[in-house]
Amino acid sequence: MNADIINDSTILIVDDNQTNLGVLFDYLSGLGFTVIPVKSGKRAIKLMQRQPCDIVLLDIMMPDMDGYETCRRLKTHPTTKDIPVIFMSALSETVDKVKGFKTGAVDYITKPYEYEEVLARIEIHLTLQHMQRQLNEKNQALHHARMQAESLQEVAMYLNRSLEQNTVLEKMLEQLGRIMQYDSVGVFLKKGNSLVLSTGIGVDANHIGSRIDVLGNNPTVAQVFKKKQSLVIANIYTELDWELLSNGRRIHSWVGSPFLVDEEVIGVLSVENVQVGVYNDTDAHILQAYANQAAVAIHNARLFQQIQAANEKMQKELALAQEVQHSLLPSDHTNWSDIDITCYMKAAREIGGDFYDYRAFQIDNGSTTLTKYGIALGDISGKGVSAALLMAMCLAQLDNYLSSDISPKQLLETLDTVIMPYFKPLNQNCAMVYVEIIIPDSASTFPLHRGGAKGGIAKMVNAGCVMPLIKRLNGSVEWVQIGGMPLGIGLGSETGYMEATIELQQGDMIILTSDGVVEAMNEHNEMFGFERLEHVVELFSPDRRGSENPCGLMLEHVKNVVMAYIGNVELHDDLTIVVVGM
Known part of the structure; x- marks a missing residue:
């Protein structure tokens, strides 16, 4: 079992037999689990409502409240209903096992048991629980991203109408004119240790595909990438680090913003104007907000392409598996x-x-x-x-x-x-x-x-x-x-x-x-x-x-x-x- 899962997992053992509690406590604690032993169902329920654990090992035959009723109450409480319960009992009849599963247990171990079997069952259900939590976390992250996307302004909504990267880039350049004046604009996307000029408006076609080393000190585009923040230059000719990409055009003002996704820079948006002093810090903030919206659209397009490729591969593999299955x-x-x-x-x-x-x-x-x-x-x-x-x-x-x-x-x-x-x-x-x-x-x-x-x-x-x-x-x-x-x-x-x-x-x-x-x-x-x-x-x-x-x-x-x-x-x-x- 993954050591992180063991170290992060708390097991609640419920058994009125002190010997059984002690033996299991020593064994599971020795493996690295955090183990909480209790001797009654009522105490287990109170404890779980205050401090839910990761899995419950539950005896059936106990005074006051048996294991079936304990499990039923755990499964009806919102904070404990999803915690896996494994019955451990000397009751070996099928009717007892069926009753246990009907109350909500995920497994049933018959006493006397082997330590290896107990560990194997715990491993299966903790791994499944861990995978479910990861899935829930991913779903929550996706839900948050979706809610955030729904609150974007009209431009952001327009950008996200497409999940094809080239289309997203085209729309991004089209919509940029609604918020900022420019004479030329370039979209640099990171590939390896380089920023590649992927597309642009007013940029010489011969420069499309040109690369900038992001590990070097020049030009200014690389500085935006490394610092992860926007930069404004009122007059490019006063900046020694500027490298002209406009094939001799008289560009004076420049503003650049990084495409940021979860603090990772995936590219830089470079905007140029022939007039001096056109852009200021306010323009940099606006462009950064726009670049953040565009970055999400680009990132989603890339994810969609990856998902499409993975789905196509999966469909081919499933089709092959179906053929193999039918051939049997x-x-x-x-x-x-x-x-x-x-x-x-x-x-x-x-x-x-x-x-x-x-x-x-x-x-x-x-x-x-x-x-x-x-x-x-x-x-x-x-x-x-x-x-x-x-x-x-x-x-x-x-x-x-x-x-x-x-x-x-x-x-x-x-x-x-x-x-x-x-x-x-x-x-x-x-x-x-x-x-x-x-x-x-x-x-x-x-x-x-x-x-x-x-x-x-x-x-x-x-x-x-x-x-x-x-x-x-x-x-x-x-x-x-x-x-x-x-x-x-x-x-x-x-x-x-x-x-x-x-x-x-x-x-x-x-x-x-x-x-x-x-x-x-x-x-x-x-x-x-x-x-x-x-x-x-x-x-x-x-x-x-x-x-x-x-x-x-x-x-x-x-x-x-x-x-x-x-x-x-x-x-x-x-x-x-x-x-x-x-």
Whole structure:
């Protein structure tokens, strides 16, 4: 952890057990943290309202006021609501952890704990808090700059209408005549150790691009740069340090002001007149005010150009990342001899955390050969780059274990264990629904034929994802009532997963969706919901099954209804749909 963060961070430990307080106090103090131990929730609240700390380690089981109530009160007070709270308790049941998170805690550590784990959790949340504070400070600085810009006079407002540097310089020269008379004007901008004459009016074109050494003693423009203040010369011929840049023109009066941004000089505005004694100190003050306004406009234009360049680079990188991410997925449609699979994924951002996967395997069942199909839909919690990276890792692990001779429930239990080291430290997880379909060969006595229609057996498991929907050939719709803990947090491998076995007939369809479908919001902030999804699937017309791609028609039907429901509202979660047809 950054030493500055440690030295600047104060940790409040709340525990009624003096031994626990002492042990943690000694450990964290020894690392350099400022640690405040208290033995009750009430004392912690009073202390925090007078002297807020940076993070709270909070026990749950305490007399008078337990940790849940303490956390709830901290989260309702304006001075403490944003301070991260980590529960540290011997209560290890899921219901206790969920209750802790619902009261506003950011983390939950189960006793007995390891020092390294405590430090790692503290490090994560203090780093996030530090980054949030930096972001808030930057936002406040931007807000102050915006308020200051709004109070500028008409000229300053005019200058800031453009964020392209050359345009800003042109407007600056145009508007200068409104406040000051001049015969020629030059704009010098700093590049390295030189001031470069970037543009001007009444200046010989051959002089554009000429340089002045800012480390030297001459000319006067360099003196303005080094002293960071305006300078007036009534008659340039009385100044030995003057270097003429007007190609022999008879310039007598001169005034120059630095372009100042946060006490840094980014250039000099040089104004010249053929008359003697035209400029005085008042003119210097006016020009300095104008140069300050212009400097902000120039600085903003440069920042905008940098941001544009950074955004263009980021967009290219995100586009490449999106291509790489999609390349990890199988084709969005396959039409095998036994089943048809059609898939759709739309990320809420350029890259997302949803994925789908499918594989076909041949199983030697003694005297007969069976075909097994594995279909998975996954949804990584969170968004952006971290979710995309975890998605790639999870997909790789899924591919690694799909061909293993294990049951669907064993597959999810294995995945929960192997991906936990990557997910748990980030407080992220992977919701996944997995379907395994077994199809007998033509010589099989597999009991799946009704009236000669070939079908199959589907085994389904669910780790925190939306339950599968089955659309039967007769038009009926049914949910497969299975659920389980999401992968990556280590609970699924302990509690296991429920496995449902469903008989399928030719013409039946299985619809898998991520929670981005049922949780999609419209302009009225209403969710799409499970009932609406079931109704949409039920409305799919059976007479459209004559198509060569009925799964594709079903997927388009569901997708179009969902997108129409969302309308112009920005997606807040990835949308993924997989339709499997017999």
